[in-house]
Amino acid sequence: MGHAHHHHTHGNSHPKVTGKNLVISILLNILITATQVVGGIISGSLSLLSDALHNFSDVLSLIVSYIAIVLSKRKxxxxxxxxxxRAEIIAAFVNSATLIVVAVLLIKEAIERFIHPQEVESNLVIWLSILGIAANGFSVLLIKKDSDKNMNMKSAYLHLLTDMLASVVVLIGGLLMKFYEIYWVDPVLTLIIALYLVYMGFDLLKDSTRVLMLFAPNTIQVQHIVDTIMQIKSVKNVHHVHIWQLNENQIHLEAHIDFSEDIKLSEFDSILEEIEELVYHKHNINHINIQPEYGKCDIKHVIVQD
Incomplete structure (x- = not known):
């Protein structure tokens, strides 16, 4: 028996992300990166160069996020x-992965500089870190609202937020070096920045990986879905269940339903609408694909390995 597919529009009313604020953030980060690279080389500050490296990763991640927004609008x-x-989910995965890669590189550089400390021109570090705080802080405010809408914008937001915090750390280091000549604080602060990047990036990497691997969302229990559908009269068994998240707004359910009687197609259509409303309002699932069965000899387990 063929699949009876019912396409539902619940849950697709999220405002669209335009990407305009991302373009502004990209231009600001290009400016910051250029000034910090020059300033880091002149001053000899590893934390400033590490901040510039992170800013460069921001530029790349923001470009990836913007491309993903453009692609996601294609029909x-x-x-x-x-x-x-799924373009934005892929962007979130790439961006969170780059956060961790950058962090590993910073840890390596921090250890090398800690073993071989160098004197740093603190005045330049202070002024450039203030520039980084101002520009990244403005960028954070620009895309904060959009960061709640999908993983892609959240990944871009995290890049900018962590870089703003990194600039704050660099500023503190610059002040300590200027007034107390504590130069070892530069690699130590770099190490703190790196560990924070790992902390921030790991959860987003894990979440985006779950979506790409077609895992069921953490908020959904398969047995609860089955129990919900089993409440409907004439439903004998629910099996061969697949639940996955296509993107930020769409959760799909596919299942085989064994009916206790040989119902008419018109009756099935009515039951399908009832299932649709139940799983949406109770579990936020907005796309369902049901295969109706009656007396069919197949495996009746809830989860079946295809």
């Missing part, structure tokens, strides 16, 4: 039936 086609709806 579906015969060869791309879902369109590019």
């Amino acid at each position: 579906a086609s015969a060869t791309k039936t879902f369109g590019y709806k």
Whole structure:
């Protein structure tokens, strides 16, 4: 028996992200990166150079995020039936991964500089870190609202937020070096920045990986879905269940339902609408694909390995 697919529009009313604020943030970060690279080389500050490296990763991540926003707006086609709806999830994965890669590079550099400390021109470090705080702080405010809408914008937001905090740490280090000549604080602060990047990036990497691997969202229990559908009269068994998240707004459910009687197609359509409303309002699932069965000899387990 073929699948009866019901396409539902619940949960797709999130405001669209335009990407305009991302473009502004990209330009600001290019400016910051250029000034910090020059300033880091002149001053000899590793923390300033590490901040510049992070800013450069910000530029790349923001560009990736912007491309993903543009792609996600493209319509579906015969060869791309879902369109590019997963572009932003891929961007979130790439950006969170780069956060961790950058952190590992910073840890390596911090250890080397800690073993071989160097004198740093603190005045330049202080002024450039203030520039970084101002520019990144403005960028954070620009995209904060959009960061609640999807993982892609959240990944861009985290890059900018951590870089703003990194600039704060660099400023503190510059002040300590200027007034107390504590030069070992430069690699120590770099190490703190790196560990914070790992901390911030890991959760987002884990979340985006779950979506890409077609895992069920953490908020959903499969047995609860089955119990919900089993409440409907004439439903005998729910099995062969698949639940996955296509993107930030769409959660899909696929299942086989064994009916206790040989119902008419018109009756099934009515039951399908009832299932749809139940799983949406109770579990926030907005796309369902149900295969109806009656007396079919197949595996009746809830989860079946295809």
